[in-house]
Amino acid sequence: MPISSIILSGGRATRMGGVNKGLLLLQQKLLVAHVIERLKPQVNEIFINANREITSYETFGYPVLQDENKEFIGPLAGFSLGLQHAKHEYVLTVPCDSPLLPLDLAKRLLNGMTEALADIAVASSDENVHPVSCLMKKSVLPSLTDYLVSGERKVSTWQESQKYVEVDFSDCSEAFTNLNTFEDLRALELKL
Numbered sequence: 001m002p003i004s005s006i007i008l009s010g011g012r013a014t015r016m017g018g019v020n021k022g023l024l025l026l027q028q029k030l031l032v033a034h035v036i037e038r039l040k041p042q043v044n045e046i047f048i049n050a051n052r053e054i055t056s057y058e059t060f061g062y063p064v065l066q067d068e069n070k071e072f073i074g075p076l077a078g079f080s081l082g083l084q085h086a087k088h089e090y091v092l093t094v095p096c097d098s099p100l101l102p103l104d105l106a107k108r109l110l111n112g113m114t115e116a117l118a119d120i121a122v123a124s125s126d127e128n129v130h131p132v133s134c135l136m137k138k139s140v141l142p143s144l145t146d147y148l149v150s151g152e153r154k155v156s157t158w159q160e161s162q163k164y165v166e167v168d169f170s171d172c173s174e175a176f177t178n179l180n181t182f183e184d185l186r187a188l189e190l191k192l
Helices: 031-039 054-058 075-085 105-116 138-149 155-160 170-176 182-191
Strands: 003-009 045-050 090-095 120-125 128-137 164-168
Touching (some): 003 075, 003 105, 031 090, 045 075, 075 090, 075 128, 075 138, 105 164, 120 155, 120 170, 128 155
Antiparallel strands (some): 090 128
């Protein structure tokens, strides 16, 4: 089943002083490069959602999509872009700051979605939900557009309003390590 994907790198990174997280180094490689490396074998199309340092992201050779709303409305802006631009019926969203994503993320989410007859499948592990690691059908775009127009921004609230399933990745929960602070980044660097 062909899958499009979008790497979400359009946030403000306020907990990191506003740095562009996707362009931080981990083991001499940019975080976004780690994510691309893990995504590439799993999907048929990759987009990057970024709102700053666009030319740095363009060097990876994938289309870079900027939020339509200039007020940094959060991950759902990137979801919307992915759904609008995807060539394929399924769209996988992932954050730029999770460099250890599972190599079978797309496959397991698709299997979970199919089994549950859902329109959205979200990764979870150890009773934690990872709402920005999700697979959606393009058919959810009108619902998302309405949700955003209404002024709402909470990812999980919108997801749960759809035909939604959580897919358990507790066997590899470290794969969803999110690097939200410089301490997180240093700790992962030491661990690897």
